[in-house]
Amino acid sequence: xxxxxxxxxxxxxxxxxxxxxxxxxxxxxxxxxxxxxxxxxxxxxxxxxxxxxxxxxxxxxxxxxxxxxxxxxxxxxxxxxxxxxxxxxxxxxxxxxxxxxxxxxxxxxxxxxxxxxxxxxxxxxxxxxxxxxxxxxxxxxxxxxxxxxxxxxxxxxxxxxxxxxxxxxxxxxxxxxxxxxxxxxxxxxxxxxxxxxxxxxxxxxx
Amino acid sequence: xxxxxxxxxxxxxxxxxxxxxxxxxxxxxxxxxxxxxxxxxxxxxxxxxxxxxxxxxxxxxxxxxxxxxxxxxxxxxxxxxxxxxxxxxxxxxxxxxxxxxxxxxxxxxxxxxxxxxxxxxxxxxxxxxxxxxxxxxxxxxxxxxxxxxxxxxxxxxxxxxxxxxxxxxxxxxxxxxxxxxxxxxxxxxxxxxxxxxxxxxxxxxxxxxxxxxxxxxxxxxxxxxxxxxxxxxxxxxxxxxxxxxxxxxxxxxxxxxxxxxxxxxxxxxxxxxxxxxxxxxxxxxxxxxxxxxxxxxx
Numbered sequence: 029x030x031x032x033x034x035x036x037x038x039x040x041x042x043x044x045x046x047x048x049x050x051x052x053x054x055x056x057x058x059x060x061x062x063x064x065x066x067x068x069x070x071x072x073x074x075x076x077x078x079x080x081x082x083x084x085x086x087x088x089x090x091x092x093x094x095x096x097x098x099x100x101x102x103x104x105x106x107x108x109x110x111x112x113x114x115x116x117x118x119x120x121x122x123x124x125x126x127x128x129x130x131x132x133x134x135x136x137x138x139x140x141x142x143x144x145x146x147x148x149x150x151x152x153x154x155x156x157x158x159x160x161x162x163x164x165x166x167x168x169x170x171x172x173x174x175x176x177x178x179x180x181x182x183x184x185x186x187x188x189x190x191x192x193x194x195x196x197x198x199x200x201x202x203x204x205x206x207x208x209x210x211x212x213x214x215x216x217x218x219x220x221x222x223x224x225x226x227x228x229x230x231x232x233x234x
Numbered sequence: 235x236x237x238x239x240x241x242x243x244x245x246x247x248x249x250x251x252x253x254x255x256x257x258x259x260x261x262x263x264x265x266x267x268x269x270x271x272x273x274x275x276x277x278x279x280x281x282x283x284x285x286x287x288x289x290x291x292x293x294x295x296x297x298x299x300x301x302x303x304x305x306x307x308x309x310x311x312x313x314x315x316x317x318x319x320x321x322x323x324x325x326x327x328x329x330x331x332x333x334x335x336x337x338x339x340x341x342x343x344x345x346x347x348x349x350x351x352x353x354x355x356x357x358x359x360x361x362x363x364x365x366x367x368x369x370x371x372x373x374x375x376x377x378x379x380x381x382x383x384x385x386x387x388x389x390x391x392x393x394x395x396x397x398x399x400x401x402x403x404x405x406x407x408x409x410x411x412x413x414x415x416x417x418x419x420x421x422x423x424x425x426x427x428x429x430x431x432x433x434x435x436x437x438x439x440x441x442x443x444x445x446x447x448x449x450x451x452x453x454x455x456x457x458x459x460x461x462x463x464x465x466x467x468x469x470x471x472x473x474x475x476x477x478x479x480x481x482x483x484x485x486x487x488x489x490x491x492x493x494x495x496x497x498x499x500x501x502x503x504x505x506x507x508x509x510x511x512x513x514x515x516x517x518x519x520x521x522x523x524x525x526x527x528x529x530x531x532x
Contacts, residue, residue: 053305058298058301058302061297061298061301062293065291065293065297066288066289066291066293067288069291070287070288070291074371074372075294075368075371076313076372079294079297079300079313080310080313082297082301083300083301083304083310083311084310086301086304086305087304087305087308087309087310090305137242138242141241141242142238142241142242145238145241145242146241146244146245146273146277147273148272148273148276156279156280156282156283157283160283160287161442163283163284163287164287167284167287178284179284179288181249181281181284182281182284182285182287182288183285183288184281184282184285187251188246188249188251203245203246206245207245210245210277210280213280
């Protein structure tokens with residue numbers, strides 16, 4: 029029995045199939061290169077590893093491209109998922125935090141939030157510009173699994189569901205890690221905040 | 235809804251991840267409660283700040299080309315290898331890089347007011363800044379432990395003390411609070427022939443570390459900006475603007491076939507003072523004394 033061809037229409041005979049594939053790959057995937065690199069840098073903490081990660085990511089993406097269904101799954105989450113797989117497989121099992129393997133259900137997450145509710149980082153309003161270096165250091169100091177969630181969340185345009193798909197974990201896990209990452213950042217940064225005193229930002233129309 | 239009940243939904247609300255029904259109830263509470271609304275605001279502003287930090291990561295030159303090449307080749311393409319430049323110049327290159335062969339006369343640095351302003355990414359001075367920043371990023375592993383092939387023929391005593399030699403010749407900048415940290419052979423801008431000695435100094439106070447680069451590379455006249463290079467050894471200063479972060483001062487002077495560059499995130503006046511001492515230190519060491527020191531190793 030012949031395997032079903034995934035293409036819905038036959039390839040255009042006047043255009044060599046290789047170049048139309050590579051044009052499509054470029055339009056769909058390569059356009060996210062800068063973003064993937066930036067996440068790789070913030071994730072790995074160094075530019076050299078980041079470039080290695082990015083090359084490997086796009087190599088794998090290119091190889092898997094004919095199996096990729098754009099309509100079902102956005103290109104950006106797909107690439108970021110490959111990036112994370114490459115990152116964690118390079119670091120090896122030893123690098124994975126032993127406490128974080130279990131998936132967390134939404135109920136567990138709710139219970140967690142009851143036990144350890146969100147708290148404010150600073151007395152006044154936090155001036156993030158002033159703590160730019162400290163924020164970078166604090167993010168770098170997080171366990172990679174927490175850092176991943178924080179970075180994907182910070183992009184601003186991935187839903188919790190998409191983040192859970194990228195990281196291949198339950199949504200409750202995403203929310204829990206986000207919460208814990210944030211609490212840890214908060215603990216680190218509130219020390220700085222107390223030390224330096226808080227500058228109030230000018231009131232912005234809400 | 236009370237604060238306690240709402241708490242577990244606060245982040246999800248802030249991130250727009252709540253289903254409509256829950257959304258209305260929670261946001262009604264938040265609108266009326268200053269404590270909860272502050273938490274939501276803080277959550278959102280943290281997100282924005284982190285997003286900005288991601289955006290601020292500079293894209294290295296040629297990245298897209300290398301990724302395309304990798305795809306075509308079906309395997310990774312090596313990154314430009316700044317940290318292990320192959321030494322193309324002659325045997326005593328390491329010493330010659332750092333020490334001037336002869337120095338008839340040298341001028342003091344130009345006053346800071348005549349420093350040329352350069353935009354981010356513009357010109358040769360910016361290329362220097364890029365190398366400086368990249369080396370600082372991995373300062374802990376900057377020290378080169380490999381021996382350049384052309385020095386391999388030297389007595390093993392010298393090869394064993396390669397790091398020691400560099401340290402001995404590194405100008406003493408402790409008077410400015412800068413301690414010698416590491417030495418390597420680095421390239422500027424991947425240009426052929428722009429590889430040379432790179433000394434990194436570090437100065438730490440209050441958890442902040444400032445680093446100073448001292449490069450000595452084969453002569454690179456592009457560093458003079460628009461003016462042609464007079465062959466008088468005068469120091470030129472630049473202030474290189476950065477997309478993120480403070481200005482970086484760059485100072486350059488040429489001596490025959492060598493260009494010396496100092497680069498650091500310091501004020502132009504401070505750079506002018508540093509350069510004076512760097513030039514003084516290099517002026518003191520002659521090839522004769524240097525060779526004598528080389529052979530006096532234990």
